[in-house]
Amino acid sequence: MIRVLITDDEHLVRSGLRAILEANDDIAVVAEAGDGAEALSAVARCRPQVVLMDVRMPGMDGITAAGRIAAASHAPEVIMLTTFDLDDYVHQALRAGASGFLLKDTPPRDLAAAVRTVAGGDAVLAPTVTRRLIGHFAERGPAGIAAAKTRLEALTPREHEVAVAVARGLSNSEIGRALGMRETTVKTHVSRTLAKLGLSNRVQAAILVHDAGLV
Structure with a gap:
């Protein structure tokens, strides 16, 4: 069972992501967080394997939180979530240690597949948008x-x-x-x-x- 933490400042978004992921028998959402600070606490408390992290949130944003999570020992994999396919800030999170990023309109099947991919040690690099982002900021x-x-x-x-x-x-x-x-x-x-x-x-x-x- 893959343990997942969902971090987004919008309750409806978190609920939607939870419903999508928990429709899969091999994925369990162990916690939700409304900002980066809550995510750090939830990681320490619930020890997820994968964190879905919104980029833009009030308080501690997703980029800062992703960097702190990646720097910790036995850190979970972090997938950034963004509304924009070339968000100006996502490359900072990738360099800080996030395992990739997805658009929020990613189809449910692809979202679950991405969680399995990073949990298995691979990166979410297959989508064209990810390759374009990395090339853009290299x-x-x-x-x-x-x-x-x-x-x-x-x-x-x-x-x-x-x-x-x-x-x-x-x-x-x-x-x-x-x-x-x-x-x-x-x-x-x-x-x-x-x-x-x-x-x-x-x-x-x-x-x-x-x-x-x-x-």
């Missing part, structure tokens, strides 16, 4: 590209291939098929890559590869 100036490439030099050739595949939005199973590896081996390479680069999740790795101009 730092591709000469200095940014050089710095990103220098960081990636810490990787082995195989880890480098895996990192580029992650940046292209491939899941572990898709990377395994593309590179001729078992899925468990891919997971090992991803974990080692994140550790070497000092990153918390796949989205941050994808952004770094984009910053290096490799995708």
Whole structure:
């Protein structure tokens, strides 16, 4: 059972998201929060695996809360929710450690699939809007590209291939098929890559590869 925390300042939105998620036998909504501060308390109290976090809320916004959650030990995965497909602030949350983002009009089946995806260790990178956002905010100036490439030099050739595949939005199973590896081996390479680069999740790795101009 995947434990989910829903954070949004609108009660009707939270109720709608709860109804969508709890229609799935493998997902349970363990708590709701109306702002970022409440979300931090709920994470400590209920230990969800996935947090759905609205970007714009009064008090502590979703970006600040996502960063604090991602920085904690044994942190749950955070999916940002936004009304706008190119919200000016979402990239900050992605760099801070959120596992991706969804639009609030995402179809119910896709929302549940996204929760399963991040709970399984993948990022929500498949939607075109997410790829466009990461590409839009990637730092591709000469200095940014050089710095990103220098960081990636810490990787082995195989880890480098895996990192580029992650940046292209491939899941572990898709990377395994593309590179001729078992899925468990891919997971090992991803974990080692994140550790070497000092990153918390796949989205941050994808952004770094984009910053290096490799995708």
